[in-house]
Amino acid sequence: PAAGLYLDCCARGEDLFGVTGLEAGYIERALPGVPFAGMLGACEIGPIGRATELLTYTGILALLD
Numbered sequence: 001p002a003a004g005l006y007l008d009c010c011a012r013g014e015d016l017f018g019v020t021g022l023e024a025g026y027i028e029r030a031l032p033g034v035p036f037a038g039m040l041g042a043c044e045i046g047p048i049g050r051a052t053e054l055l056t057y058t059g060i061l062a063l064l065d
Contacts, residue, residue, distance in 0.1 A: 004034055006036055008040055011057050
């Protein structure tokens with residue numbers, strides 16, 4: 001990939017894992033040298049089965065080619 005964008009629920013991160021930068025570290029290790037940006041949101045809206053739900057504690061990584 002040429003770049004990545006990580007959209008993260010604000011309830012994740014240090015408050016959830018107890019470690020600062022944990023998810024960013026995993027992304028950097030999995031995709032070395034690929035630049036990425038991130039943004040926090042309050043929640044996401046997406047499909048669960050056949051229903052659309054309000055989702056929390058989610059992270060979405062989009063890779064751009």
